[in-house]
Amino acid sequence: MATIEIGIIAKESIKPSSPTPIQLKTFNLSLLDQLAPATYIPLLLFYTTSDHTAAAGRRLQLKKSLSETLTRFHPFAGRIKDNSSIDCNDDGASFTEAQVSCLLSDILKAPDHEVLKQLLPINCEAFLEGRGCVLHVQANYFKCGGIGLGICLSHKIADAATLSTFIRSWANTASGIGQKVCPIFNTVSITPPRDISMTPPALENLKIRDDKSVTKRFVFNGSKIAALKTKAPSMSVKQATKVETVAALIWKCAMKASRTNFGSSSRLSALYQNVNIRNRTVPPLPNDSVGNFIGSFIARAEDAEAELHGLVAELRKGIEEFCKKAKRLPLSEDISVICEPQMEALRMLTSDDMDLYACTSWCRFPLYEAADFGWGKPIWVSSGIPPAKNMVFLMDTKGGDGIESWVRLSQEDMKLFECDQELLAYASLNPSIASY
Incomplete structure (x- = not known):
């Protein structure tokens, strides 16, 4: 199963529920961020649900909670300006909704690398993709009612631990369970940015x-x-x-x-x-x-x-x-x-x-424990x-x-x-x- 048919239902920008204060409009990258490759960190979360009547509610829940979460993670709703800063302009995270032609069980029988890539909102293997929008999300809806969330977060501001923190915060907001996670933006104080002559490691x-x-x-x-x-x-x-x-x-x-x-x-x-x-x-x-x-x-x-x-x-x-x-x-x-x-x-x-x-x-x-958006923990x-x-x-x-x-x-x-x-x-x- 190397290919699947995916029909794009909608594509929009999810903006923060509250505007970013003027003093936070520019987010400076640290030296560690400057040295990070211009790529995205991908994550796929799969949920088995068969209640088709609740589908519209789940979609609204995802978007509303993402908007609220972006208020706390304000750089994630911005645009990568260059290798030194992010413009926190509230343009929003890219949010795509897609209908998948197969059952979720078809994906889970024998997961295929080439198929999984199609469930992500962008091509994470392309280094030049790592500029512009900070966060991309794709909600994939399967024929059985199952959901697959494909999330790509820019490596210029995040590592895997940051992605995990963001998912926990978003899921807690969506489900109303657990405390709201307050991110700490302290990289610049730890490793101040520099005017580096060497660009980030050009693996490409x-x-x-x-x-x-x-x-x-x-x-x-x-x-x-x-x-x-x-x-x-x-x-x-x-x-x-x-x-x-x-x-x-x-x-x-x-x-x-x-x-x-x-x-x-x-x-x-x-x-x-x-x-x-x-x-x-x-x-x-x-x-x-x-x-x-x-x-x-x-x-x-x-x-x-x-x-x-x-x-x-x-x-x-x-x-x-x-x-x-x-x-x-x-x-x-x-x-x-x-x-x-x-x-x-x-x-x-x-x-x-x-x-x-x-x-x-x-x-x-603990992504399995952290990623409950209100319809149970992910199956994978x-x-x-x-x-x-x-x-x-x-x-x-x-x-x-x-x-x-x-x-x-x-x-x-x-x-x-x-x-x-x-x-x-x-x-x-x-x-x-x-x-x-």
Whole structure:
């Protein structure tokens, strides 16, 4: 099921319910925001409802609550002016309504990356899309009454934690359950903007942007992860986390596929891992701080024979070293802990002698719990749109003990990766959402 028919019902701008005060009309981006790529962060939320009579009410509820939420998140209703500011002009968030030709169950039987992209309001794989409107929403209505919300938020002002905060605030407003979330706009005070000569990392110009790549979904259930974790301990890591364990296995199997295709058992490999720095800096930052509070580290596979426990140890060493550096002094005094891994990754991407993989984990964000708009928690949450080759995305399964992964590799590497017996001993290839 590579294509579906989607008919656009309506398209409008949802403006804040109250105008933005004149003193807040210009929102300055921080240095961390300036360094973020000009892309959008995608999110898909799926809900099973069969009450067609309530459809009109749900549509009104979504729009009204979004308008009220934008009053608190006023930059999200503005326009990206340049790489230094957002014009908070209250032009509004783009809101599209679409009728989908199939049943929601057709999507959930075997989720397809190419199909999911069609349920988003914009093309999140296009870097030039990251300018202009800050927030795009598409409400997809299925024949069965099910709803799929596709949300794209500009990376110039938000990371995954910010997106999670926004969804929680919008859902709380829509359902009337829980406290209203008040975002904290403090990025400029943490990392003041600069007149930087280097534009944000231009991944679109690098070889990682390979159109001949394939994205596939693998699900690790809780019992399989528990079994895998028994193989992860080492002298330096007594007890691995589930993210470390799953990331290490995916890295190992991807590395194995690449080395086989290159005909070199010693080809260098590294994994670039994103880190939420809110609780790792001096001083720590509130969880509801809005902006790009993202750091990173690079783990390396130094040995030709890369074993799971060794890769886990490298991941643990990377995060521990990052945390030590992040706690040395305020970010406003030294941004090198953020910039240096980014620059090193860019250098690695231009090398023909090694593979660099990038891993992003959303396992810490309780999106299933937070995204109840008044008609129940989502049956499935996904952001399975890795924008480039050699990227890995991890998210908790609905029960919380498993991990759903989306992996994007070259066609040649994916042919070997998806058949790797060590991987398939712990992961299921694209199972139905109903099966876990």
